[in-house]
């Protein structure tokens with residue numbers, strides 16, 4: 108019997124989100140084998156996408172009412188499957204995982220550790236490492252309940268790769284929520300359609316700060332276009348209304364860890380750094396050579412962004428065209 112249950116996260120169209128691969132890697136760290144639970148209106152198809160990761164089983168709970176995520180409708184089934192003998196239930200610390208697992212914990216009387224960077228098993232006892240104080244310190248915690256729950260920080264855990272195995276898929280029935288929870292219905296999602304990659308999953312992110320002001324998109328779009336990048340922003344840029352709130356990167360925004368992160372006119376406050384310091388290569392463009400972001404950057408350009416960024420976008424476009 109596997110030790111860990113991974114709760115898969117799906118997109119609105121029912122495909123497996125990459126965040127699930129990070130949760131699988133986290134489950135592998137805990138050891139003792141793992142199974143995966145997929146919930147959705149197309150869960151069986153999504154479950155097939157996850158059979159190659161070495162899970163003991165992939166549970167598929169397919170039900171028309173699970174097409175859109177509603178915590179109250181998902182939690183009873185997750186709790187019921189977890190009771191089959193799992194010791195740890197994990198998901199990625201996305202809004203899905205952070206919303207769902209505490210509710211499951213409540214149903215199971217289990218302790219919950221959110222936003223973990225890693226987990227280690229010592230003689231079966233699990234120790235969870237968690238960032239604290241905007242990532243400036245780590246805390247280590249152990250939980251004492253028989254079933255434990257944890258979300259992992261996507262940027263701290265490299266996604267699991269398929270191992271080539273073929274896990275069996277087992278159907279599980281949806282556990283109906285109670286009378287009160289049944290009254291909670293999903294009416295719709297107001298999404299902003301974008302051709303760009305999603306900020307949390309993009310391999311290149313270009314982020315802009317308050318300094319760009321009303322020219323935010325005039326400056327950022329051409330560079331993002333040529334790099335095929337997602338656009339992020341500092342909280343100051345979002346608060347000022349130069350960029351939408353869901354672009355915010357940082358402690359109270361999204362945590363990103365792309366291969367390339369370009370910070371443009373961003374000072375490098377610790378709360379911003381908490382959201383992007385896991386990026387593989389960091390480039391900073393700032394007119395102040397003393398800006399704290401340069402202490403973290405792999406490459407820094409001291410320049411006026413209004414001149415440097417359009418030039419950079421133009422040069423990259425020329426380079427791209429020359430390469431065909």
Ligand SMILES: Cc1cc2nc3c(=O)[nH]c(=O)nc-3n(C[C@H](O)[C@H](O)[C@H](O)COP(=O)(O)OP(=O)(O)OC[C@H]3O[C@@H](n4cnc5c(N)ncnc54)[C@H](O)[C@@H]3O)c2cc1C
Pocket residue numbers: 315316317318340341342343344355356357358359360361371372373374375376377378379382392393394395398410411412413
């Ligand atoms: C509880 C809490 C949570 C927070 N959470 C977040 C968070 O999640 N994310 C986040 O980003 N912030 C967060 N903050 C805010 C954070 O402390 C900073 O205030 C914010 O990150 C600053 O944004 P900024 O770098 O765009 O602006 P500023 O700090 O004002 O920096 C602007 C930078 O632009 C440069 N600049 C100006 N003009 C030009 C030019 N023409 N060319 C090139 N460079 C130029 C300046 O030299 C400066 O370095 C939080 C704060 C608190 C208290």
